[in-house]
Amino acid sequence: MEARRENRELTDIELTENALAVLRKRYLKKNDRGEPVERPVDMFRRVAGNIAEAELKFRDGEEGRALYEEYYGRFLQMMLSRRFMPNSPTLMNAGRELQQLSACFVLPVEDSIDGIYDTLKHQAIIHKSGGGTGFAFSRLRPKNDIVQSTMGVSSGPVSFMAIYDASTDKIKQGGTRRGANMGILRVDHPDIEEFVTCKNDNDQITNFNISVAITDAFMEAVEKDGEFELVNPRNGAVTRRVRARELFKKIAYGAWLNGEPGVVFIDRINADNPTPQFPIESTNPCSEAHLPPYDSCNLGSINLSLFYSEEAGDVDWEELRETVRTAVRFLDNVIEQNNYPLPQIEEMSKGNRRIGLGVMGFADLLIKMGIPYDSEEGLAFAERVMRFIDEEAWEASRALAAERGVFAHYEGSRHEARGDRVRNATVTTIAPTGTISLIAGCSGGIEPLYAVAFMRRQADMEMPDVNPEFVRVARERGFYSEELMKKVAEQGSVRGLEEVPEDVRRVWVTSHDISPEWHVRMQAAFQKHTSMGISKTINLPNEATVEDVERAYRLAYSLGCKGIAVYRDGSREEQVLSTGKTA
Ligand code: UDP
Incomplete structure (x- = not known):
């Protein structure tokens, strides 16, 4: 009191x-x-x-x-x-x-030139005001599908996403931040393979995070090692059958290569959609907000670090x-x-x-x-x-x-x-x-610490910047030394440092020290009591394999997560939005 x-x-x-x-x-x-x-x-x-x-x-x-x-x-x-x-x-x-107070918006992309370009304009208006936008391109007819009015052919979802991407480059958000987008395509869209590989080259579509909307039917086909149908959204015709596991591997390969695409479990998101009269097909850029078209969400976060009572x-x-x-x-x-x-x-x-x-x-x-x-x-x-x-x-x-x-x-x-x-x-x-x-001076979201300490360049000198709470503990427990702090800063974590008492080492873990499985389990623990989604990066070590990514996806699905985004150490120089705090 x-x-x-x-x-x-x-x-x-x-x-x-x-x-x-x-x-x-x-x-x-x-x-x-x-x-x-x-x-x-x-x-x-x-x-x-x-x-x-x-x-x-x-x-x-x-x-x-x-x-x-x-x-x-x-x-x-x-x-x-x-x-x-x-x-x-x-x-x-x-x-x-x-x-303009909201961080997240989702806009519809209708299968018509009017619809696509109305939304392009709306995207610009939202970016100008500082918001991020999410889209599903799943309703667009596939590449080379017929366009009745001109007797021509469509250029497909990925080509239109590239236009939205190019437009984003030109609009600086409210003069304060670069526009961020989420692009989603359903796993049963005929262009899914083009979509999952469209960011394999790091220089492409750089203003978008992309995610595959995975259905329960797809996961079932993966489990059973069955075939899976790709369907033209314009007329419901099955265009092709693919082996589900092969497609699953392609998705996992992209994520292994550079963190793109992520996946969202779209049926599960809709099963929990509190307003089923407005179905959900996309999310905001960091995928925590599951919104129907034209919805927005304003976020706020409680800084848990301040709620510990020592007494x-x-x-x-x-x-x-x-x-x-x-x-x-x-x-x-x-x-x-x-x-x-x-x-x-x-x-x-x-x-x-x-x-x-x-x-x-x-x-x-x-x-x-x-x-x-x-x-x-x-x-x-x-x-x-x-x-x-x-x-x-x-x-x-x-x-x-x-x-x-x-x-x-x-x-x-x-x-x-x-x-x-x-x-x-x-x-x-x-x-x-x-x-x-x-701004609040705390660790990000529900992520583990990014580092206990890191080397910072200051006035042309490399200085260790150590988590102040760690300094306090080190002094209190009597293991503080400048030499040790420098060591911690050089490797970022306290793993394997004998000078640090074992119980301290156990508690001061960083994202790189934690196995993908524990990352996923923590995300699932929070998801149980969250109305919408969770923004979390599942860190994988550099030497992780494509199979490790597949395993993480399966685990996320089996534990009730609404989606998953992995990042393999060193696999990408820059992210559209990085969730962890880098030095
Ligand atoms: N966002 C955005 N541009 C940015 C950063 C964030 O549009 O440069 C949006 C995006 O929808 C993201 C959401 O804001 O999912 C929340 O991001 P974050 O919590 O990192 O924002 P903060 O409030 O800390 O700036």
Whole structure:
């Protein structure tokens, strides 16, 4: 209680040098000369004020005013204490002219020139405003299929994806970040082989992450080593039969080669789609948000590293409960305050009211708890934390429904079928938190530590930059030495370093020390209690084989994951969006 009261009075935010640099460069409001005209604390005030304004839309007069004041304070404290951060577009744009607050959008791609080029324009509008876009090209007729009106032939999904890619190059997102896209094709599309190999060359379609939408029927055919039919979406005709295992291997080979394509288990995503009246065919660029066409999602993440209570030797569950509830209200308010790039998106987003509350700093919290990431205890802890957050988030959404009503598309939803009156179709999603974890100063999403320490070039000198918590532990346990820190920084991890006590080594594991199987199992543990998807990279060692990738895909499928993305060490120099934090 004491600590909480203290936190309520924060008037500024503690930031690392890196966090400050990122904010100055891309987040803070600037004048014509490009100089920041707000301090970080002003940015958080701007965001808290703008998001709290939604309170005034639901309650008039005194009551509205009081709610505004209360939530302005709560939202501000939640951010200044670094316990919660909304996704980047909210930080950048709330309370400013653009007012575009969402990170993720999905657009339809109809099988017509009008449809394809309308969406191309909509993609540009969304990128300009700072959002990422996802598309499924599955409804497009295959390459060389007939075009009635001209008696010509179609150039196929991959060629149109290349056009979207080229357009992305020209639009810088809100002047702040490069456009990111997800391109998806169903595994039964006749052009699937061209699609899965279209990024084998690293210089192609560089603004897209690509994923294959894998069906249950395909996985069954792989299991049985059977044949699988490729179907023309224009007329339902079977164009070809392929051996499922061969196609599966091609997909795995691409992922082995350079991490592309990933896969999403599309039938499973639809089986859990809370609004089945709007089927899902694609995801956002990092694949955590499963959205029907024209839907959007605004994300926010809780920094778990700050919820360890030393006194209790456990999570401060009360504090976490309060933060989850406030965060859900914050994200529901974002839907009201958002300036949508298209009327269709406004209709769908307000209709479904999808929000995606996630976590970051999970690896940091595990370390404080003394639990290794790659352990049964680690998995059990992950489930416990995420179940708690998910349940509390639903409670908050129910309370909001009582106060403000259920979401407009409630009728026909799975929530209606269960008689569960909630305000939001979804509540939880785990985002990569690429930048906001850097701002909050914690480990990204649910990823293990990227490194315990790394060598940093500073004033022409190579200096070890060591995780401050590790320095603290090293001093406390009496094994600190500059020489050792340098050693850790050179190899990134503490693996095999005898100078570090065994129990410390066991807890301070990095993504490279963890086997693919444990990565997948951790993703599956979080998925059990998450409404939408999980952004997670399954790290493979450089010497991993194509069969290892296949094994990881099968495991992900059998454990109930909604998709999987692997990355083999050293297989690619640059990623469209890197989920881990590199030095
Ligand atoms: N995203 C994007 N461009 C970027 C980074 C992210 O469009 O450069 C979108 C994308 O949909 C991604 C989502 O934002 O899945 C969330 O990414 P992340 O959590 O890394 O964003 P942050 O809020 O930390 O900037």
